[in-house]
Amino acid sequence: MAAVPVWSVDPRTGKQREQVAAEATAADIDRAVRAAHAARAALADRSARAALLRTAADVLDASGDEVIATADAETALGAARLTGELARTTAQLRAFAEVVDEGAFLDIHIDHADAGRTPPWPDLRRMKLPLGVVAVYAASNFPLAFSVPGGDTASALAAGCPVVVKAHPDHPATSELCASLLRRAAVEAGLPADVVNVVHGFEAGVELVKHPLVAAAGFTGSVRGGRALYDAAAARPTPIPFHGELGSLNPVVITEAAAAERAEQIGAGLAGSMSMGVGQFCTKPGFVLAPTGEAGDALVKSLTATLSETGPGVMLDHRMRDAFAAGVRERAELPGVEAPVTPGADGEHTVNAGFLTLPAELLAQEGPHDLLLEECFGPVAVVARYSSAEEISAVLSRLPGNLTATLHLADAETDGGDADAASGAAGLLAEVTPLAGRILVNGWPTGVAVAPAQHHGGPYPATTSTSTSVGATAIERWLRPVSYQSTPEALLPPELRDDNPLGLPRRVDGRQEN
């Protein structure tokens, strides 16, 4: 059978740039997974892992110009955005090196024997170990930060797990380039290159999640693609953890008082957040509850003005562009829906940002308008106009899970000075908390800080697990605990010895050490 070529395509023209690779066959997948599996033992050394992560960051930074140019040529995301994304990616790799050095992720518990317990305790010492080979499914919209050198790869390597990355077809050249840089960094850090592997092709992705030596998977992408892989992971003879980030509406609720206080600022802020990166962020605010009446009208006017001035943009590929145009069209045709600024395809290769609006009451019960409660990837938001708190509650109760939920509140609702206003705001916060993994007040959800307190995840379909794919705790996804019972000191891993030779943070007999 002839190899299926993998092309790098320029989304600004729709033209093929170059053939980058071939789609992986089942034999290729088997080879890649076995190579990764064989590299496992080398990753057991935590200092080598930290060195690998730092070297990877250095090597990527050093090749920054080439990485950015390549990524821009096949994603059209622009040099400015990609420069920021590369900086974020290398900062993320270095942050995980610090996580590895510190060792809190090992989650060490030591309980010395205690005959007075019911039942008596033997000597028990627990730490976390890497799961094994991790399959990473790269995202379309972040060719660096959520792709080959991205958060899933960085956190898996930090945990001690080699990776096989299924590259996204929107940036195969960037994927190959980054993989070769990471593999070079591995060798420079004294590790086998096979701690990082990359494969291409849709079928290859399905084969990968089914491979017996794959121990866990991380995914960022669509509900449809992610669910199919989740189902395949669950149907394996030996099911594996599948941490998928699938889709999110990222609802925003703007109170009447907030609109009255700063309609123009909120409208302009919303326009910026929803159209940023041509609306291709997983945290794009796609659904907004704004008040009816004068303040809400002023907000919509500001949104209209700002969006009207936003120039056309190039989406990641033409299939997405077509899906965006069709999705907008289908939504705009629903009764009661208006499009003050019409989003959709523009010219041959670009799209325009815009928004749809309708009375919130149309969403209070099941019906054809439910389509508006599904994510539409691209620069469009749905603004539902509410006229009572009950309408807000009714619509919120119908939303699926999200990565984020945002409240825009007035000063009087947040400064604690006015008891009634504060209680209304607290009620709203309590209502949105079950809907999302990150709650924002008076901010915008696009932009995800790589911080230990970050949570980039949320109720399904935002994620298929309770984990985060961003921030220090993302490492937890690739580990499993092991307890050693009554194990002689000479046989214990150094992490668990009484004298704590590695100076790790540990919980010993119920007390935190270090």
Added chain:
Amino acid sequence: MAAVPVWSVDPRTGKQREQVAAEATAADIDRAVRAAHAARAALADRSARAALLRTAADVLDASGDEVIATADAETALGAARLTGELARTTAQLRAFAEVVDEGAFLDIHIDHADAGRTPPWPDLRRMKLPLGVVAVYAASNFPLAFSVPGGDTASALAAGCPVVVKAHPDHPATSELCASLLRRAAVEAGLPADVVNVVHGFEAGVELVKHPLVAAAGFTGSVRGGRALYDAAAARPTPIPFHGELGSLNPVVITEAAAAERAEQIGAGLAGSMSMGVGQFCTKPGFVLAPTGEAGDALVKSLTATLSETGPGVMLDHRMRDAFAAGVRERAELPGVEAPVTPGADGEHTVNAGFLTLPAELLAQEGPHDLLLEECFGPVAVVARYSSAEEISAVLSRLPGNLTATLHLADAETDGGDADAASGAAGLLAEVTPLAGRILVNGWPTGVAVAPAQHHGGPYPATTSTSTSVGATAIERWLRPVSYQSTPEALLPPELRDDNPLGLPRRVDGRQEN
């Protein structure tokens, strides 16, 4: 449709004792789940949760005689064992009250805004929240510690999640009694009784895991039953976490030197551990690698002698007794398998403990003997005799995942004095670590301490997730993180306010507080 009666049966006679309840219909399940869901808000108060757990322990202790008599009448486990199990169960409830009071499980991270980061950090504050209603599937073999008042219930309530327990058909009267005691404890602690609910029936269990308001499930039981429920949980429109403990061989490796040093003691210890509780522990050592030659012979002789003196026992029900007898028969008929002490059915209602033995080389490759690598529930162990380190490795590489793996080593292999012996032991430890969640040296796996450093879980089929069902960290299964970004102090939960009014352990700007 007439209600299907649920009977309590005496396994010592096979006779029905009394009708205890009726199998739950779909409408009953819906009612129970909705009642639990409505009780959620009351559990948000952590002090109320701690009070509930302590009151539940007190109420169970106060009704100890009745609980033990009821459990014994329908499980035949005996008053001594059940007295111990009740003590363990109430200690477990109290231990989770301490976990709730301390609050480390909230896993609080606070990162103040930092414009110097890449990209800049806004103020981010993360804690964990309860998932919602938890479905608990009770185990046959622990009518208390892994059933209605058991670890799944205790950890779910500690997390703030109401439970609907699917009772095990082997002890419906105990389940009803314990549910009424827990519900009484809830009311005494000022909470709605519906924080604990119990339902009966196989179909009811399937309905339960599919209910849209069920947010997670915990299961202890067989591979077949657990996998069916896991599959149902994964196939839901909104999949939920399913923490199932399904089955385990619990391999034991006895080195030649250990056998030479203390053959008699190890043989007797093995006999005790594998026949304890009529071999009905999930941690029963079901598979043993013992050396050929004189030392191994002496060990087998000691095992034979001790098991021959073990009297017959009553299993939990007659279906299990039949399955045990059939499972042993099928295994004993395999070529090369001998039964020095024949396990199997004895008389009308009891079984005898025994063991099977064969050359380890018969297990080194795929074949009909693979049946011996599957758990056989009841008092039987398979002793495979090896004649080289290579044979040990070959057989270990073929084992499925386990809750435990045990090494019996000689003094010279553990005291660090003899480098060669120590390195052989370390190699063996490294070989068994990937196979299990708990590693023991010179002990027996039956008996699971309820300690923070405990891990009762392991690679599939031992568990369907990377979690533990015993010990303080079992609470992690029922929580999800939420981050609050740039949220004004007045709106933040008290757990996340700067002044830490609740005195909780937190990680603030990378440093542990309290």
